[in-house]
Amino acid sequence: MKQVSLILRYNKTVKLDVLLSENCVIKDIIISGDFFAYPEDAIERLESRIRECSSRVCIEEAFKELVNTTILGVNVEDLKNRVILLLEDCKKSQNNS
Amino acid sequence: MNSAVFPVLVLKLRVILDLDGRDVYWQMALDEALLLMRTRGEVPNTLRLYRFKPSAVTIGYFQKISEAVNLEFLNENNIPYTRRITGGGSVYHDTNGEVTYSIVLPVEGVLTDVLESYRVICSGLVHALRKLGAPAEFIPVNDVVVYGRKISGSAQTRRSGYLLQHGTLMYATNLDVLEKTLIAPREKLESKGVKSIRERVITLRDIIGQVDLNTITNSLVEGFSRALNAEVYYDDLSERELNMASELVDKYRDYKWIFKR
Numbered sequence: 001m002k003q004v005s006l007i008l009r010y011n012k013t014v015k016l017d018v019l020l021s022e023n024c025v026i027k028d029i030i031i032s033g034d035f036f037a038y039p040e041d042a043i044e045r046l047e048s049r050i051r052e053c054s055s056r057v058c059i060e061e062a063f064k065e066l067v068n069t070t071i072l073g074v075n076v077e078d079l080k081n082r083v084i085l086l087l088e089d090c091k092k093s094q095n096n097s
Numbered sequence: 098m099n100s101a102v103f104p105v106l107v108l109k110l111r112v113i114l115d116l117d118g119r120d121v122y123w124q125m126a127l128d129e130a131l132l133l134m135r136t137r138g139e140v141p142n143t144l145r146l147y148r149f150k151p152s153a154v155t156i157g158y159f160q161k162i163s164e165a166v167n168l169e170f171l172n173e174n175n176i177p178y179t180r181r182i183t184g185g186g187s188v189y190h191d192t193n194g195e196v197t198y199s200i201v202l203p204v205e206g207v208l209t210d211v212l213e214s215y216r217v218i219c220s221g222l223v224h225a226l227r228k229l230g231a232p233a234e235f236i237p238v239n240d241v242v243v244y245g246r247k248i249s250g251s252a253q254t255r256r257s258g259y260l261l262q263h264g265t266l267m268y269a270t271n272l273d274v275l276e277k278t279l280i281a282p283r284e285k286l287e288s289k290g291v292k293s294i295r296e297r298v299i300t301l302r303d304i305i306g307q308v309d310l311n312t313i314t315n316s317l318v319e320g321f322s323r324a325l326n327a328e329v330y331y332d333d334l335s336e337r338e339l340n341m342a343s344e345l346v347d348k349y350r351d352y353k354w355i356f357k358r
Contacts (some may be wrong), residue, residue, distance in 0.1 A: 004142045032161040032358050034186035070211050072238045
């Protein structure tokens with residue numbers, strides 16, 4: 001397992017804590033910080049949808065969970081791309097080893 | 098349309114001055130109780146002004162507690178802490194230096210858009226501070242600043258067509274203690290162009306000198322009344338509200354809730 005943490009500064013601060021398996025499956029993700037989401041539980045649903053994702057498509061699908069959610073202080077598109085990037089970096093380093 | 102014929106509706110706003118102070122678990126439970134009861138039509142639109150006794154810390158709904166506050170310092174100094182149902186950042190609530198407001202209102206008109214609702218409600222704080230002689234301004238999403246330094250922060254949640262917004266006004270907060278209790282990520286401080294939390298905040302006392310709490314609460318009531326075009330009336334908490342808060346208070350003491358993230 002590989003733990004990756006990333007602090008992202010938008011209007012608010014977001015921390016991504018991602019746990020990746022040896023074969024680059026997202027086993028856990030926590031999105032924390034001082035941002036706002038309406039409704040709040042959309043973030044928990046998003047985290048839950050991202051768990052077990054191992055592809056860009058899966059993450060993109062998961063972020064559709066936020067379609068009816070107002071998020072303040074976060075660039076959601078960038079956040080999604082960061083998660084995808086973490087996954088792709090994992091795959092690259094897996095292929096290189 | 099002619100407003101003389103179709104007058105602008107004036108919001109009725111019940112005001113509760115609840116300034117004796119109670120602990121952080123109770124205060125958070127009571128705020129949630131007021132929101133829940135408002136959604137059920139059991140209480141009217143309400144503005145509550147209150148204090149935390151003893152001084153305490155709250156963290157935002159999405160924050161990781163170990164990264165938002167100095168747990169070692171809080172535990173060593175018996176400063177209680179809990180998680181809010183609202184987002185935003187960690188806050189130090191000084192019994193003798195900070196007054197908190199909470200307000201429950203229907204999500205309608207200018208309050209429909211979340212960002213705009215922060216601006217409208219926070220303008221109550223801006224009016225109050227300006228009346229007291231502090232040149233305050235609202236900085237989106239949720240801050241009120243004076244001379245570029247934060248004097249007030251607010252946070253809002255919404256349930257079934259109603260909103261709860263609560264927030265602070267630091268009139269004489271002990272900033273030495275505040276700095277020891279809270280943790281701000283380096284990235285956040287850098288983005289604000291400061292090196293420490295201390296450099297980012299200010300109290301009313303720093304700006305206009307000592308002000309008594311009565312004067313501050315009167316200004317707040319007037320400020321919110323103006324911001325919301327509301328007609329205010331004073332009231333006390335009802336037995337039912339106190340009972341509902343009693344039912345919710347254990348949630349805020351529960352480590353599962355506090356350490357959820």
